[in-house]
Every structure is written in structure tokens, then in C-alpha cells.
Amino acid sequence: MSKKKKNTAADANKNNTANKDSNSDGSYFARGRKKRKQYLKIIVPVVIGVVALATVLATLFPGDNVSARYGELGSAHEHAALLIILNGTDVDLAQQKYMVRSNYIHVESYNGTLDGTTLHKHASNVPLGEFLKSIRMDISNGCFITDSNQRFCENGEYKLTSYVNGNETKDIMNYVINDDDRILITYNNQNSTELDREFEKLNNLPINKI
Incomplete structure (x- = not known):
């Protein structure tokens, strides 16, 4: 095999390896983005729920500032x-x-x-x-x-x-x-x-x- 053919084969192998690495990196980042989206779908409703609950509790059960102005309950x-x-x-x-x-x-x-x-x-x-x-x-x-x-x-x-x-x-x-x-x-x-x-x-x- 001539030197030119050997170089061509080597270059092809390098390109295949680079493409595999690129696909691997792309797949890794894609999985990362997918996980982040899944986390956001869980976290955002939880945060909204906590804020809503805090608002309701603040209305039903006044905080210490009310107790400071008035006497203790009972x-x-x-x-x-x-x-x-x-x-x-x-x-x-x-x-x-x-x-x-x-x-x-x-x-x-x-x-x-x-x-x-x-x-x-x-x-x-x-x-x-x-x-x-x-x-x-x-x-x-x-x-x-x-x-x-x-x-x-x-x-x-x-x-x-x-x-x-x-x-x-x-x-x-x-x-x-x-x-x-x-x-x-x-x-x-x-x-x-x-x-x-x-x-x-x-x-x-x-x-x-x-």
C-alpha cells in the first residue's frame, strides 16, 4: 500500500473517532438538558405550592408581630x-x-x-x-x-x-x-x-x- 493510501486511511479513522466523540458529547449534553427540564417541571410547581401555602397560613395564623401588639392567645x-x-x-x-x-x-x-x-x-x-x-x-x-x-x-x-x-x-x-x-x-x-x-x-x- 502506498504512503498516500495509508495517510488517507489514517485520516478516515481520525474523522470517525472525532464524529463518535462529537456524537457522544452531543448525547451527553442532550441528556443534561432533558434532566434539567424534568427538574424544573418538578421544582416550579413545588415552589408555587409553598408560596401559596405560606400566604394561606399567614392569613389564618397571624405572625409574631400581631402577638407583640396584643396579648398572647388565651x-x-x-x-x-x-x-x-x-x-x-x-x-x-x-x-x-x-x-x-x-x-x-x-x-x-x-x-x-x-x-x-x-x-x-x-x-x-x-x-x-x-x-x-x-x-x-x-x-x-x-x-x-x-x-x-x-x-x-x-x-x-x-x-x-x-x-x-x-x-x-x-x-x-x-x-x-x-x-x-x-x-x-x-x-x-x-x-x-x-x-x-x-x-x-x-x-x-x-x-x-x-
């Missing part, structure tokens, strides 16, 4: 009747979405029935505002804001007023309930007859103690 156990009437319509809190949204102050079921009118307070110094905010409601700048962001604001005709045991209370959000309090939050045109009916309804509410 430092109080008091109950009060609560009635919210906006423009003549009772706000129905006897719904599952409002039950026990805060461990510190909440409404809860009584004898298997959803009870939206008895407040349960389980720590000292917890104001009524903590309850309203836990169910995504608020009172701010003369407006009652519902969890659907509907606003009932004071104007020349209608007024937002809060009463505790028949006495008007200016800062109901910071009011700390006492046992057997009866609380009325009302948005109306201050018609005395209508207000009397609302007080009568409030006074007839049971305070279900557990």
Missing part, C-alpha cells in the same frame, strides 16, 4: 354581639369565608350553624378593627369598605355611625370589646325610627358563648 375569652347595617341591609357574616379568619378575634360556627353575629375574642387588647381587617373589611375616612371593595361613605344625607351598648363611639376600629357588649355599625340617613329598629334587632341577637 389571655382573654370574651364575646360580643355585632350587627352591621349598610343602607338598610344587614351585612351577612354567617358565611364560611368569614369564619375564624383570625385566631385573635373572629366569628365562628355554633352548634353546627354558621354564626355571623357573635364575636369571639381570645387575646387581650385586640380591637374590633383586627376582626374587620381579617375579613377584608375596613372603616376609613368616613367610609365603610366591604370585602368586595364597595364603599359606603358619609355625605350630606347619609352618615356612618358606630354604637357600643347604645352609646355612639367615634373610633370603633380601635375599640376593644368587653364581654356581652352589643355593637352596631350603621350607615343610614339618621332616621330615628329606622335607628330604633336597628337597635331592637341588635338587642334581640343571642350572644353564643363557646
Whole structure:
């Protein structure tokens, strides 16, 4: 065999070896990419699930900052009747979405029935505002804001007023309930007859103690 033919055969062998190495490298990197994609398919849903769980737990179980502002859980156990009437319509809190949204102050079921009118307070110094905010409601700048962001604001005709045991209370959000309090939050045109009916309804509410 001539020297030229030997060189050609050697070059062919080198090319075959290089192609095998190239295919081997390509296959290795392809497997690596496939594994990374599989890991991402597992990891991303797990991360999303953890974040969602943390959000739910933060809502249901307030953190230490709440405990620092108020007393420890179990430092109080008091109950009060609560009635919210906006423009003549009772706000129905006897719904599952409002039950026990805060461990510190909440409404809860009584004898298997959803009870939206008895407040349960389980720590000292917890104001009524903590309850309203836990169910995504608020009172701010003369407006009652519902969890659907509907606003009932004071104007020349209608007024937002809060009463505790028949006495008007200016800062109901910071009011700390006492046992057997009866609380009325009302948005109306201050018609005395209508207000009397609302007080009568409030006074007839049971305070279900557990």
C-alpha cells in the first residue's frame, strides 16, 4: 500500500473517532438538558405550592408581630354581639369565608350553624378593627369598605355611625370589646325610627358563648 493510501486511511479513522466523540458529547449534553427540564417541571410547581401555602397560613395564623401588639392567645375569652347595617341591609357574616379568619378575634360556627353575629375574642387588647381587617373589611375616612371593595361613605344625607351598648363611639376600629357588649355599625340617613329598629334587632341577637 502506498504512503498516500495509508495517510488517507489514517485520516478516515481520525474523522470517525472525532464524529463518535462529537456524537457522544452531543448525547451527553442532550441528556443534561432533558434532566434539567424534568427538574424544573418538578421544582416550579413545588415552589408555587409553598408560596401559596405560606400566604394561606399567614392569613389564618397571624405572625409574631400581631402577638407583640396584643396579648398572647388565651389571655382573654370574651364575646360580643355585632350587627352591621349598610343602607338598610344587614351585612351577612354567617358565611364560611368569614369564619375564624383570625385566631385573635373572629366569628365562628355554633352548634353546627354558621354564626355571623357573635364575636369571639381570645387575646387581650385586640380591637374590633383586627376582626374587620381579617375579613377584608375596613372603616376609613368616613367610609365603610366591604370585602368586595364597595364603599359606603358619609355625605350630606347619609352618615356612618358606630354604637357600643347604645352609646355612639367615634373610633370603633380601635375599640376593644368587653364581654356581652352589643355593637352596631350603621350607615343610614339618621332616621330615628329606622335607628330604633336597628337597635331592637341588635338587642334581640343571642350572644353564643363557646
